[in-house]
Amino acid sequence: MPSLFKRSLLPKLRGFPLTADAIEVLSGAAEFRRCLLENIAQAQHRIYLVALYLQQDEAGQEVFDALHAAKAARPELEIVVMVDWLRAQRGLIGAGKQPGNSAWYQAMTQAHPTHVPVYGVPVQTRELFGVLHLKGFVIDDSVLYSGASLNNVYLHKFDKYRFDRYHLIHNKPLADSMQHLVEHGLVASKAVHRLDLPNLPTTRSLRNDIGDLRSRLKHATYDTTAGQAGIGGLSVSPLLGVGKNNPLSRVICELIASAQQQLTLCTPYFNLPLPVTREINRALARGVKIDIIVGDKTANDFYIPPSEPFRIIAALPYLYEISLRRFAKRHQRMIDSGQLSLHLWRDGDNTYHLKGMWVDERYTLLTGNNLNPRAFRLDLENALLIDDPQGQWLAPRRSELAEIFRHATRIQGYQQLQTLVDYPEAVGKFLRRVSRVRVERLLYRIL
Structure with missing residues (x-):
């Protein structure tokens, strides 16, 4: 099929050849934790962990202890932990004033003779306007890839879990490429500093360096010189993106545009960017069958039960439901015909964090990208x-x-989704207020 894009990226992507048995799909969050800890314990020469955050809780402690144990057993082992700079220096939302995870990182470094550096990446000068959302753990010659961060619920340490996708890919060129970006594109930047050492520089003092890092990242790519284009068989291509019209966003739109029979899309926060909505509409017009799986508002990680005190962050799941209802109403005819299927995921008190796409029976996109304007x-x-x-x-x-569809229920019509009058009083009051002052559109762009 000829490309609909003047400067199409999809046919030019360089990938690394794979065998089918080189990709393992892990069964869930508990299996992901087991796999991560086992691979850390067995690592021989490198461990690069990149996540939004490594939390100070039981599961986070387990990961940190495993890293120090691996380093103690093999002092030559190269270990790098990378998290978001701003996220690491604040407490949990709604938990009052806290020192943040960086204080814990520093205490761990002081308490251990082994060297496990934790680097903070400032993507912007304020967390609201951009964070490190890279995913992927490089351990020796394998990549453990998931949208999950590192804490109790993401790793299913206790009763509750946050459902994500979990893949272990055995491929040295891919592992080398992902390590190279972290080592040379991030750690080497003047904006990036160790969080596990005292006397951190202020974010304000790093303003110029952060601007330089962001500018460089807009032009950065994964090194795929060891790969090739047009392989003709199973392959994997790493993609990077930050800022408007970035390569990853463009490839996502091209993938939707390439769909001929079937498109499946997952996002935990239903707030699709205009280019994605446009390509979905075009795909429906050419007869593509589309499944979209989102979390029920009660399975959203920002959901707070009405019985608890209201906080502004609790309005987010309702904003996403409003967006989903509008989308469903516009496409009700397609829902009735069965061409479009919208599914709500819910499994008890557990939460939903899946992202990604499946296009026809050819492409599978693993990503932490929420497919939203942010x-x-x-x-x-x-x-x-x-x-x-x-x-x-x-x-x-x-x-x-x-496995993803196992806890998903298809919406028969937009009327199944609640409206403002059905929401808890405090939520409804807040949403009416932001609607009156026309802040709603801004919220959709940054949340």
Whole structure:
């Protein structure tokens, strides 16, 4: 099919060849934790962990202890932990004034003779306008990729879990490429500093360096010189993106535009960017069957039960539901015909954090990108695109989708979704106020 884009990126992507058994789909958050800890314990020469945050809780402590134990057993082991600079220096939302995880990192460094550096990446001078949202753990010659961060709920340490996607890919060129970006594109920057050492510089003092880092990242790419374009078989391509019209955002739109039979899309926060909505509408017009799986508002990680005191952050799941209802109403005819299926995921008190796309029986996109305006413009994002033109990896792909759909319920019509009058009084009052002062559109752009 000829490309609809004047400067199409998809056909030019360079990828690393794979065998079908080189990609393992892990069964859930508990399995992800087990796999991560086992691989850390067995690591021989490098561990690079990149996540939005490493939390000071039982699961976070378990990961940190495993890193120090691995370093003690093999002093030559290279270990780098990378998290968002601003997120690490504040407490949990709604938990009052707290020192943040950086104080814990410093205490851990003081308490251990082993060297496990934790670097903070400032993507912007304020967290609201951009964070480090890169995903992927490089351990020796493998990449453990998930949208999850590192804490109790993401790692299913106790009763509750936050459902994500979990893939272990055994591929040295991919691991080398992802390490190279962290080492040379991030750690080497003047804006990036260790959070586990005392006397941190202020974000204000780093303003110029942060601006320089962001400018450089807008032109940065993963090194794929060891790969090739047009492989013809199973392959994986790493993608990077930050800022308006970045390569990752463009490839996402091209993937939707390439769909001919089936498109499946997951996002925890239903707030699609205009370019994505446009390509979905075009795909529906050409007869593509589309499934969109989002979390029920009660499965949103910002959801607060009405029985608890209201905080502004608690309005977010309702904003996403309003957005979903509008979308469903506009496309009700497609829902009635079965061409468009909207699904709500819910499993008890657990939460939903899935992102990604499945296009026809060829492309699978693994990403932390939430497919929202913030991901398309503000945060530093990445993804792994698995291209399977010969159908070598269909069985594991179908198994993952089946597990995702297991707790998903199809919406028959937009009327099933609640409206403002159905919401808790405090939520309704807040949403009416922001609607009156026309702040709603701004919120959709940055949240």
